[in-house]
Amino acid sequence: MSTFLGIPSMPPVAPAGVGNLRGEQKFPDAAIPELANEQLRRNLNFATHKIRDKRLHVTAELPDWQRLRDAGSSIKRYVLNHLPELLEQLEANVTAHGGHVHWARDAAEANEIVRALVAERGESEVLKIKSMATQEIGLNEYLEEHGIHAQETDLAELIVQLGHDKPSHILVPAIHRNRTEVRDIFLKEMPGVDPALDDDPAHLAEASRRFLREKFLKSKIAISGANFGIAETGTLAIFESEGNGRMNLTLPETLISVMGIEKVLPKFTDLEVFTQLLPRSSTGERMNPYTSLWTGVTPGDGPQDFHLVLLDNGRTHALADQLGREALKCIRCSACLNVCPVYEHAGGHAYGSTYPGPIGAILSPLLTGMSDSHDPNSSLPYASSLCGACFEACPVKIDIPSILVELRDKKVETVGSGLEKPMMKAASIAMSSGPKWHAAQAAAALGGRLAGRDRKFESLPFIFGGWTDARDLSAPATRSGRKWFRSAEGAAELQQERARAAAWQATLAAQPQPDDGPIDWQPRPKPAQRDGSAQ
Numbered sequence: 434m435s436t437f438l439g440i441p442s443m444p445p446v447a448p449a450g451v452g453n454l455r456g457e458q459k460f461p462d463a464a465i466p467e468l469a470n471e472q473l474r475r476n477l478n479f480a481t482h483k484i485r486d487k488r489l490h491v492t493a494e495l496p497d498w499q500r501l502r503d504a505g506s507s508i509k510r511y512v513l514n515h516l517p518e519l520l521e522q523l524e525a526n527v528t529a530h531g532g533h534v535h536w537a538r539d540a541a542e543a544n545e546i547v548r549a550l551v552a553e554r555g556e557s558e559v560l561k562i563k564s565m566a567t568q569e570i571g572l573n574e575y576l577e578e579h580g581i582h583a584q585e586t587d588l589a590e591l592i593v594q595l596g597h598d599k600p601s602h603i604l605v606p607a608i609h610r611n612r613t614e615v616r617d618i619f620l621k622e623m624p625g626v627d628p629a630l631d632d633d634p635a636h637l638a639e640a641s642r643r644f645l646r647e648k649f650l651k652s653k654i655a656i657s658g659a660n661f662g663i664a665e666t667g668t669l670a671i672f673e674s675e676g677n678g679r680m681n682l683t684l685p686e687t688l689i690s691v692m693g694i695e696k697v698l699p700k701f702t703d704l705e706v707f708t709q710l711l712p713r714s715s716t717g718e719r720m721n722p723y724t725s726l727w728t729g730v731t732p733g734d735g736p737q738d739f740h741l742v743l744l745d746n747g748r749t750h751a752l753a754d755q756l757g758r759e760a761l762k763c764i765r766c767s768a769c770l771n772v773c774p775v776y777e778h779a780g781g782h783a784y785g786s787t788y789p790g791p792i793g794a795i796l797s798p799l800l801t802g803m804s805d806s807h808d809p810n811s812s813l814p815y816a817s818s819l820c821g822a823c824f825e826a827c828p829v830k831i832d833i834p835s836i837l838v839e840l841r842d843k844k845v846e847t848v849g850s851g852l853e854k855p856m857m858k859a860a861s862i863a864m865s866s867g868p869k870w871h872a873a874q875a876a877a878a879l880g881g882r883l884a885g886r887d888r889k890f891e892s893l894p895f896i897f898g899g900w901t902d903a904r905d906l907s908a909p910a911t912r913s914g915r916k917w918f919r920s921a922e923g924a925a926e927l928q929q930e931r932a933r934a935a936a937w938q939a940t941l942a943a944q945p946q947p948d949d950g951p952i953d954w955q956p957r958p959k960p961a962q963r964d965g966s967a968q
Contacts (some may be wrong), residue, residue: 445539452571453599454747456785459812461899462782462808471680473609473780481899482770487717488768494719495709506830509762512697513752519664519697520743521855525827526667527875527963530729531604532739537691538869539746541569542626547572547656547689548579554687556654562671562678563587564658565765566744567693568600569787572656582594583656588641588679595622601789603767609780612637625952645677655681655736657916659692659743661707662741665700668728669741672711674720682725688736693744696759707764710828714766723745735776747800756839757799762829769823770835775816784816785809791823795836807860814840884908 447454456463467473492498512519524534537543543937551559560575561567561583572582573594577620585594592607593600594619600606607615619640624639657678661670670676684686698704712721732741752758770776770790781789786797794813802810814837823833845853863873883892890906892898900906917923 441752444749445747446750447800448539448541448698449804451745452546452567452569453787458785459809460783460785460816460901461786461812463809464779465902467780467783468778470780475563476609476611477780478603481777484605484717485771488714491713491717491719493714497547499711501706502828505710505764506762507873508698508703508706509764509829511699512695513758513761514751514928515699516694516697518574520694521700522661522664523537523584523667523697524743526664527729527739527741528667530667532667532741533741535740537742537744537746540744543570543691543742543744543746544572544575544735547691548576548581548688549655550687550740551576551581552579554654556652558582558584559654559656560648560652560681560685561590562655562657562681563590563601563606563673564691565787566654566658566693567656570744572691572744573772578660584647584652586645586646586681587673588638588675590678590947592618592642595619599782600787602770603765603788603790603792605767624940640965642738649680650685653685654687654689655685657681657688657728659690659696660711660889661704662692662697663701663704664697665730668701668726670704671725672708673723673725674716674718674721676723677723679723682727683735687738687740689740689742692740693746694748711766714764714768714826714828735873747802748832750802751796751799754799757795757836759831759876760792760796760799760836761795762831764829766828768826768828772826774820774822774823776819779816783811788814791817791837792831792834795840797831798840803840803847811844814844818860871913874909874913878911881908881911904908
């Protein structure tokens with residue numbers, strides 16, 4: 434870490450131009466075509482609501498669900514407070530069990546480490562387990578540039594890969610595709626597929642299974658991520674639902690795992706908490722079908738050549754942020770995406786990053802920084818209604834709304850606010866006194882006369898067009914509420930309301946009262962006087 438006058442500088446952010454942490458457009462611009470895609474919105478609505486309902490059902494079964502959330506949050510917060518020593522302990526234990534540990538400061542270093550390991554073994558194809566870390570650093574693209582094909586084996590990732598597409602969800606990368614679209618992709622891109630393939634989910638799964646089985650049996654190198662790394666034992670864990678992960682972790686000769694440094698856990702017993710939190714929050718299951726654990730190299734069992742790549746890529750930069758460091762508690766369950774109204778309508782591609790949804794709106798800017806007003810990631814903190822549903826759903830209690838507000842403030846401080854600051858200054862002047870406010874209301878009423886017959890503005894110029902690009906703007910009222918009350922029209926309507934209320938009260942008073950019967954309540958005891966007697 435470099436220093437200036439004895440004061441440590443901020444750790445570096447993830448480098449620009451490497452990996453998939455930054456899109457090409459700001460969120461509002463990228464969301465426009467997504468909002469117009471009705472098929473996408475139907476797919477998202479169906480999938481997110483189904484997963485959300487399952488999650489609510491299985492979490493309601495547990496009487497200690499909130500205590501589990503507290504435990505998960507406390508464990509992850511402990512990790513962030515003791516990260517250096519835990520990582521060193523993890524390295525020591527992985528090495529003691531025959532593994533090799535590599536440290537990568539950023540995406541470029543991680544990509545080159547993996548490429549070199551594959552090249553040393555003379556292979557031109559590797560198998561991949563679904564991994565957010567490798568997607569983040571753009572590993573597949575980097576390997577392809579160097580003549581190495583990375584074959585995805587997770588069904589959803591396979592769909593994305595064959596469709597030359599990008600993932601749009603942390604847990605279900607192809608959530609934006611329906612089964613008919615998947616069938617069409619398989620028929621066009623999958624070698625050896627049956628031309629009569631229909632869109633039955635079981636038949637689609639069988640087609641992918643036949644395609645991948647030969648790959649599993651022939652490939653000598655597999656690349657994975659890791660859900661957790663246990664510092665105490667050097668054990669890594671992967672939670673998955675299809676069994677492709679288990680195949681990749683046992684059949685190849687060489688296994689390379691890329692893990693974000695924040696994924697470390699202190700003790701093996703900590704897994705007890707997360708094996709309950711993660712499946713329920715991600716897929717709405719009580720237990721995920723496949724939980725794979727491995728500790729270094731076991732002679733005669735599984736890969737005999739194991740490499741762990743510990744990835745920073747802006748994580749220490751996020752760790753240095755007093756509030757933003759909470760985002761590193763994320764266990765990639767995607768519960769926040771499934772309850773977010775913004776994500777449900779705009780989809781994952783609008784975020785431009787590997788990490789979409791509410792968690793992506795805070796994690797991506799924290800990892801990359803917000804360099805200038807044209808940086809797409811500087812718009813992500815505004816991709817939220819701040820409704821708080823994400824905080825309520827998060828299994829490790831990340832206060833996403835508070836971090837979003839903090840990032841908005843940082844964006845203004847570091848990037849600037851454009852016309853926002855002078856506009857707010859003008860508003861503060863108008864609200865500083867009664868006469869100024871009345872003058873502003875009168876001016877707005879004059880401007881309202883430019884609206885159409887429906888009293889709405891459909892298009893505004895300059896910066897104001899950002900509002901009317903997505904919605905109409907109602908014209909200001911021609912007179913204030915105070916003036917209306919003083920008018921003859923207002924006085925007449927108020928008199929009518931008073932007469933209506935009086936008539937209703939008279940009607941209620943004229944209705945027969947029910948006979949007194951046995952009461953089902955007890956009168957409240959009178960409060961005791963200071964001397965102890967009842968009043």
